Amino acid sequence: MKSNSSTVKTRPTPWDALVFAAVAALAVLTALVFYGPKARTNAPLTCVVSVGGEVMDHVPLASFAGEHTYSHNGYTLTVRVSGGQVEVLHSDCPGQDCVHSGPISRAGQSLVCLPAQVVIHLESGTDGPDVIVG
């Protein structure tokens, strides 16, 4: 170890900043690819609503506009679809997680209400990956 300790750097060097910047840049890059403005103008989305494990609705998002109610396990959810996004307007479940999740508008996003066992999921229309990285 004695012969090594002189070469081991235990304090940050300017070159560390380079690694730091590279990781940060990769994070920003992947974020842009997946959440950037281009990602929003994508293939048409399909809204899949499953209640208690069974698919209730499997409808293109564009033709699903309006308010829909789903009841299961004694709870009722009011779901609003408008302007390309889906949100749970109201739910009488105790947790209110689904309401607090806010609107979703991208493929792969989900709204989940565990007490009512309602899962609202957005799929890209083509059913395949919408981007390939690398």
Add this chain to the structure above:
Amino acid sequence: MKFSVKKLALCAVLAALALGLSTLENLFPVSLIVPLPGVKLGLANIVTVFALYELGAPEALAILVTRCLLGGLFSGTATALLFSLLGGLCAMGVMILLKRSRRLSVYGVSVGGAAAHNAGQILAAMITLGNTMVVGYLPFLLAVALITGTLTGFVVSLLLRATAHLHLTNQSDYR
């Protein structure tokens, strides 16, 4: 590679320590504070980075694989094993490469390793879910890696300075 008895004992102790740290970490998940599933402090990586510097790459790799296999055995899920092994091996590969650059300190190596670890876990998620959409989770994990990697680097730099006088390894074997 020849393991001296001292080195073998040291590897075993470090592997046990890494296993203990990762078990401890599972008891207090950070994801309770940071609402991102899968976010961990990576305490066991402290051992990996320390071993890489103090003992060398083959020994660090042996400790890592031992920790992952035993950890997978204890948790009893094959998926957990896949996640930790893929993440750990990615991190190890990147750290060995980064360490070759004499310009980088422990911090740079550790941050690079943490980022590679999380990228490896995304890879494992892609394999288990069969879905490329999980890559969308990578930016969050990379941002977390910057923090956890720096923390790991900080702890390891303290450890290396504190143990510098102990002559943990038989360097005479190599001279």
